[in-house]
Amino acid sequence: MVASARVLDALGEANRRQLLDLLHQHGESTVTALVERSGLRQPSLSKHLKVLSEADLVTVRPEGRRRHYRLEPKGLQAAYEWFASFEDVWQQRFDALDALVSSDVPEQRAGAMPASESDTHQEPS
Amino acid sequence: MTDATPANLLTLDGRIGSAKIALSEDGSSYTAERVFGAPPARVYRAFTDPQQLRVWFPAGAPEGSQMTTCDSNPIAGGTYLYEMIIPGFGEVAWHGNYTRVDAPNGLDAEEWFVMGGGGPDGPPSTQTLKFDELEGGMTKMTMSVRMPDPQAPDEFMEQSAAGLATSLNAMDRLISA
Numbered sequence: 001m002v003a004s005a006r007v008l009d010a011l012g013e014a015n016r017r018q019l020l021d022l023l024h025q026h027g028e029s030t031v032t033a034l035v036e037r038s039g040l041r042q043p044s045l046s047k048h049l050k051v052l053s054e055a056d057l058v059t060v061r062p063e064g065r066r067r068h069y070r071l072e073p074k075g076l077q078a079a080y081e082w083f084a085s086f087e088d089v090w091q092q093r094f095d096a097l098d099a100l101v102s103s104d105v106p107e108q109r110a111g112a113m114p115a116s117e118s119d120t121h122q123e124p125s
Numbered sequence: 126m127t128d129a130t131p132a133n134l135l136t137l138d139g140r141i142g143s144a145k146i147a148l149s150e151d152g153s154s155y156t157a158e159r160v161f162g163a164p165p166a167r168v169y170r171a172f173t174d175p176q177q178l179r180v181w182f183p184a185g186a187p188e189g190s191q192m193t194t195c196d197s198n199p200i201a202g203g204t205y206l207y208e209m210i211i212p213g214f215g216e217v218a219w220h221g222n223y224t225r226v227d228a229p230n231g232l233d234a235e236e237w238f239v240m241g242g243g244g245p246d247g248p249p250s251t252q253t254l255k256f257d258e259l260e261g262g263m264t265k266m267t268m269s270v271r272m273p274d275p276q277a278p279d280e281f282m283e284q285s286a287a288g289l290a291t292s293l294n295a296m297d298r299l300i301s302a
Contacts, residue, residue, distance in 0.1 A: 087146045092185030094159045100180050101171050102162035 007075045010055035015040060016048045020057060020071065028061070028070040154271040161264045165256035168264045169229035172254060173199035178207065187212060194218075201226045205234070220245040221252075231255040 010016055015038070022037050023029060031049070035042050049069060052058040057075035061068045146157040161168045171177045175195045183192045186209060194208035205221040218239045225233035234252045237245030255267040 089185035090146060090157055093181055094157075094161075096181035096184035097168075097171050098159075098161045100177065101167045104167075 007055045007057060010051050010057055010075070013048070013051075015044070016052055019045070019048055019052065023058065023069060023071045028068050030066050030068055032066075034069065154269060156270075157266075157268040159266050159268075160259065161266060162262075163264060164229075164262045165258050165264045166229040168256050168266060169231075173197055173228075173232070182207060183209060199223055199226055199228070199232065216240070216242050218242075222249075224251075229256060 011020075018038055019034060019040075022034060026033070026037070029037070031042065031045065034040075034049075035045055038045060040048070049058060049060075052075075053060060053069075055075045056072050058069050059072040061070070145159075146155060171181065175197045178197060179192055179195045182195070183190055189212040191210045192207065193210055194206055196207075197203075197205040199205075201223060203223045203226070205219070205223070207219040209217050211217060219236055220239060221234045221236040223232055223234050231254050233254075235249035236252055237247070237249050239245060251271045253267075253269045257265045257267070259265055
């Protein structure tokens with residue numbers, strides 16, 4: 001959950017999303033290339049890359065004095081695993097819905113209709 | 126839609142209980158499938174009748190949550206509005222328009238999820254519900270939810286990332302508050 005919150009924070013900023021988009025479009029890129037394509041100043045760019053890197057959204061590969069950045073699926077994976085918690089909400093809703101609709105089939109189970117079920121005849125047409 | 130997103134990177138195929146919820150590869154939509162133990166007409170009613178929605182829709186929300194509004198007028202061009210107050214978080218609302226109604230086989234709607242009061246703003250998500258009759262008086266529900274369509278790649282990133290982050294944050298609040 002902590003890792004995912006970091007990912008979502010990292011994604012919650014337009015410049016960082018632009019950097020992810022650039023890495024998606026162009027593949028692995030040097031800091032120089034990212035400065036050119038993003039229009040960001042290098043100090044600002046480095047800060048954003050640090051946040052993205054801490055969220056496991058990008059990885060860096062040093063080569064001599066150059067640093068190459070590329071997208072890292074791990075961070076996005078964390079965000080999507082977190083999406084699974086949103087699944088729990090739907091799951092509980094569906095369970096409640098199923099309990100509701102399965103418990104009152106009066107046509108098939110005479111007398112099984114709960115007394116609270118008063119709106120059986122409001123079938124939408 | 127952007128099919129250029131690397132395959133598998135954004136795929137979630139979760140299975141909990143008997144529901145299956147999958148996020149599309151580009152992250153802009155998700156689909157949920159679930160079998161219910163009643164015929165389509167009954168399930169359709171549970172999804173569209175306010176009295177019925179009040180029973181199941183708040184399930185999964187933290188204890189103490191209140192559904193303060195539950196209106197639904199399931200005709201083409203009709204609207205719905207669900208409002209909840211979540212302890213420690215505040216107001217959340219789902220504003221919707223029914224764009225296609227085909228009882229009891231399914232319906233389409235556009236929906237705005239609003240946090241902290243205020244009205245619908247920005248492009249809506251679009252939702253499709255389909256109810257297929259199965260043998261034994263059961264129903265297979267397929268629910269597809271698509272986030273607002275991206276117009277440009279950077280907007281796509283912005284909408285999908287920010288949209289996802291926003292709704293997930295809300296959901297996280299909902300479940301962990």
